[in-house]
Amino acid sequence: MHRSLFRLLHTMPLPTPAPIGPASQIRPVVLSRIGQPTKLVSPIKDQNITGLEKSKQLAAWTAVDNHVKPEHRIIGIGSGSTVPYVVERIVQLGAEANQARVFIPTGFQSKELIVSSGLNLGDVDEYPTIDVTLDGADEVDRELNCIKGGGACHLREKVLAEAATTFILVADHRKNVEFLGTSWTPGIPIEVVPFAYAKVLQNLHHILGSPQATLRMAVKKAGPVVTDNGNFVIDAPFDPEVMKKPYTIMAQIKMLTGVVEVGVFCHMAQAAYFGNEDGSVTVKWRDGRVEKVDAPKP
Numbered sequence: 001m002h003r004s005l006f007r008l009l010h011t012m013p014l015p016t017p018a019p020i021g022p023a024s025q026i027r028p029v030v031l032s033r034i035g036q037p038t039k040l041v042s043p044i045k046d047q048n049i050t051g052l053e054k055s056k057q058l059a060a061w062t063a064v065d066n067h068v069k070p071e072h073r074i075i076g077i078g079s080g081s082t083v084p085y086v087v088e089r090i091v092q093l094g095a096e097a098n099q100a101r102v103f104i105p106t107g108f109q110s111k112e113l114i115v116s117s118g119l120n121l122g123d124v125d126e127y128p129t130i131d132v133t134l135d136g137a138d139e140v141d142r143e144l145n146c147i148k149g150g151g152a153c154h155l156r157e158k159v160l161a162e163a164a165t166t167f168i169l170v171a172d173h174r175k176n177v178e179f180l181g182t183s184w185t186p187g188i189p190i191e192v193v194p195f196a197y198a199k200v201l202q203n204l205h206h207i208l209g210s211p212q213a214t215l216r217m218a219v220k221k222a223g224p225v226v227t228d229n230g231n232f233v234i235d236a237p238f239d240p241e242v243m244k245k246p247y248t249i250m251a252q253i254k255m256l257t258g259v260v261e262v263g264v265f266c267h268m269a270q271a272a273y274f275g276n277e278d279g280s281v282t283v284k285w286r287d288g289r290v291e292k293v294d295a296p297k298p
């Protein structure tokens with residue numbers, strides 16, 4: 001190195017390091033906000049939505065109206081394109097109703113949603129018991145088993161579903177099916193540890209009978225989709241007869257070494273809400289009841 005440059009570098013004052021304080025100072029954003037009313041902002045800007053977006057909104061609003069109770073303090077927020085309507089309805093409850101609540105995200109997208117709406121952010125490692133989690137789904141069958149992971153968030157989504165006293169699904173009418181694999185054709189999303197993906201694929205092809213299983217590739221990035229947890233995702237389609245026993249195939253996939261989580265959720269949801277084209281909402285309950293209810297009031 002040139003001698004004058006060397007001298008210059010060594011005589012420059014060093015920047016003062018940021019003070020490292022106790023935990024309460026390290027996470028001020030979350031802790032200082034709780035209990036103080038802040039200005040809430042709706043994540044939905046367009047007030048004139050139609051078609052599928054309207055169906056998603058109907059489902060989300062009805063689910064919030066029925067399942068987010070005044071006494072609920074810890075609320076799980078799922079991922080996908082339906083969940084912003086969940087947050088929209090929660091924001092409509094007002095700053096006072098939400099000031100003492102903490103919202104737990106299932107990934108990067110929902111974390112951004114919570115923070116940008118002005119809601120209090122927490123994490124499931126701080127709050128392993130959640131009052132209610134509301135999440136989207138790629139398909140829901142007649143027993144409320146569902147496929148999730150279209151957005152590659154199903155590991156965290158399953159943790160939040162399991163942590164929740166009440167787990168509620170929200171979706172548009174396309175997701176309401178008799179058996180899984182009917183309209184969702186890419187297959188079961190499987191999160192895998194990157195170095196094990198080729199072995200898991202081989203086992204899916206040759207042992208579990210999914211010859212079309214493939215590594216999910218990114219759209220605006222060269223190479224595979226990388227999850228919020230740094231893992232890869234495989235999509236594995238199975239024959240309709242196999243999909244009629246979702247718990248069995250879920251357990252078999254989970255047993256493959258290298259698999260982190262499987263996007264089949266069995267017997268976890270209490271209810272699933274589907275927005276219909278006619279403006280009504282179909283509700284499927286865990287006990288097998290199916291009802292059609294009117295659209296929620298604006």
Ligand SMILES: O=C(CO)[C@H](O)[C@H](O)COP(=O)(O)O
Pocket residue numbers: 078079080081082083135136137138147148149150151152153154157
């Ligand atoms: O499981 C998910 C992400 O991993 C989503 O909840 C699922 O893909 C549904 O998304 P959308 O509401 O956009 O249909």
